Amino acid sequence: MDKGKILVVDDNEQNIELLQGFLEAKDYEILTAYDGAEAIEQITKNDPDLVLLDVIMPGMDGFEVCRKIKFQMNLDFLPVIMVTALNGREEKIKGLEVGADDFISKPLDWTELTVRIKSLLRLKRTHDQLRLNLARLDYQLDLARSIQMGLMGSQCRNDAAEVFYHPVEKVGGDLYEFVKVDEDKCGVLIADCSGYGVPAALMMASVKIVFMGLDKKNTSPSMVLNNLNTEIMNLFSSKLEGLFITAIYMVVDFKNKCISWSNAGHPYPILFQNGGGSYMTPGDMPLGILEKLNYQTHRIPFNEGSLLMLYTDGLAEYFEKGAQMLPENLFPKILSKLGRTSVQERSSFYKGLEADMENFSDDICYIAIRLGD
CATH class of the missing domain: 3.40.50.2300 (Response regulator)
Structure with missing residues (x-):
C-alpha cells in the first residue's frame, strides 16, 4: 500500500x-x-x-x-x-x-x-x-438531470406554449407534459411533488410513466386524475411517507375555444382575456393522499388571443420571498402584467429568471399557452 x-x-x-x-x-x-x-x-x-x-x-x-x-x-x-x-x-x-x-x-x-x-x-x-x-455523485446527478429534462413535455399544438422550467437542485419534483388528444385538442399536465431533489425527481418520473400509460383520448380530465391517483396509490402504497403531488390536467380545445380541467390541489391557473385575468377555480385534494377521490371536471370558454398561465408554487415563493419588504399581492400583479405582455417581453422575463437561479428556494415550472392569434 x-x-x-x-x-x-x-x-x-x-x-x-x-x-x-x-x-x-x-x-x-x-x-x-x-x-x-x-x-x-x-x-x-x-x-x-x-x-x-x-x-x-x-x-x-x-x-x-x-x-x-x-x-x-x-x-x-x-x-x-x-x-x-x-x-x-x-x-x-x-x-x-x-x-x-x-x-x-x-x-x-x-x-x-x-x-x-x-x-x-x-x-x-x-x-x-x-x-x-x-x-461521481455530481456526474450521476448531471446525467439524471439530462434524463429528467428529456422526460419533460415537447410542445403544445402549433408551438403555442412557452415553458420555463428550473429545478432548485440538479433534479427536481416539477413536471409538465403536453399530449395530443386529437387534431384540435391538446392535453396539458403540470404537477409538483412535495419536497425537491432526488426523492421528488424519482416520484415525478413515476408519475410521468403512469400518466403516459393512461387513456386520455376518451377520458375527461377528472377521470384522468382519478385514474392517476389510483395508480400512484397502488404503486407506492404506504411508501409515500408524507409525500404528495399537486397536479392539474386540462384539455384545450382550440376548435371549440373551450378549456376543460381538473385540479388536484395545485395553484390555480389564470386565464387572461377581455383585458383582465381570472383564476380558474376550484381545486380538490392532492394526489397520493387518499385511495378513493372524486375529482371534478370544470369548463370555461376562451376568446381568440387569450393567454393561459399555469405554474408551480415555486414561482410564487420566488417572488414573495421578501414579502415583508414588497407590496402586497405582488405575485398576482406580476402575473397580471405578464398576461398583457408580448412574446418578446415574456422571453425577457424568462431570461431574468435564469439569471437569478441562485435565489430560487423551490423548483419552478411556468407555462404560458397562447390561445389563438
Whole structure:
C-alpha cells in the first residue's frame, strides 16, 4: 500500500537528510525543497500528500509558504505540519491564521512526528475519497438531470406554449407534459411533488410513466386524475411517507375555444382575456393522499388571443420571498402584467429568471399557452 508522498522543506541540508532518512525507512516517498520558491515548485509539479515545513527560512519564510499553499494555489486539501523552534503562543496563532494543520517543535520527538503524520495522512485520504465520491455523485446527478429534462413535455399544438422550467437542485419534483388528444385538442399536465431533489425527481418520473400509460383520448380530465391517483396509490402504497403531488390536467380545445380541467390541489391557473385575468377555480385534494377521490371536471370558454398561465408554487415563493419588504399581492400583479405582455417581453422575463437561479428556494415550472392569434 502507498503510504504517501511527503515534501520536506528546510533550508538546512542536515535537517533534510535526517528527516528524509527517518521517513524513507518508514516507506514514505520523500520530496525535498531548500527554500519557499522550490517548495511551491515541488507542490505544483509532484502533488505531495503532506508538507513538513520549517518556519524559519531566509527569503520566503514558512508562514508565507503556508499562506500561499492554503490560500493562493487553489489546491483541494494539502496538510501542512509546521516544524518550528519557536514555542511562543503568537507564532502558533500566526501559523493557524495562515492555514497550518499541525505543529511540531524542535528538537523533534520522532514518535510524536510519526503519529502526527499518520493522523493527517488518514485525514487526507478520507478527504480525497470523499471528493471522489462527490465528483461521481455530481456526474450521476448531471446525467439524471439530462434524463429528467428529456422526460419533460415537447410542445403544445402549433408551438403555442412557452415553458420555463428550473429545478432548485440538479433534479427536481416539477413536471409538465403536453399530449395530443386529437387534431384540435391538446392535453396539458403540470404537477409538483412535495419536497425537491432526488426523492421528488424519482416520484415525478413515476408519475410521468403512469400518466403516459393512461387513456386520455376518451377520458375527461377528472377521470384522468382519478385514474392517476389510483395508480400512484397502488404503486407506492404506504411508501409515500408524507409525500404528495399537486397536479392539474386540462384539455384545450382550440376548435371549440373551450378549456376543460381538473385540479388536484395545485395553484390555480389564470386565464387572461377581455383585458383582465381570472383564476380558474376550484381545486380538490392532492394526489397520493387518499385511495378513493372524486375529482371534478370544470369548463370555461376562451376568446381568440387569450393567454393561459399555469405554474408551480415555486414561482410564487420566488417572488414573495421578501414579502415583508414588497407590496402586497405582488405575485398576482406580476402575473397580471405578464398576461398583457408580448412574446418578446415574456422571453425577457424568462431570461431574468435564469439569471437569478441562485435565489430560487423551490423548483419552478411556468407555462404560458397562447390561445389563438
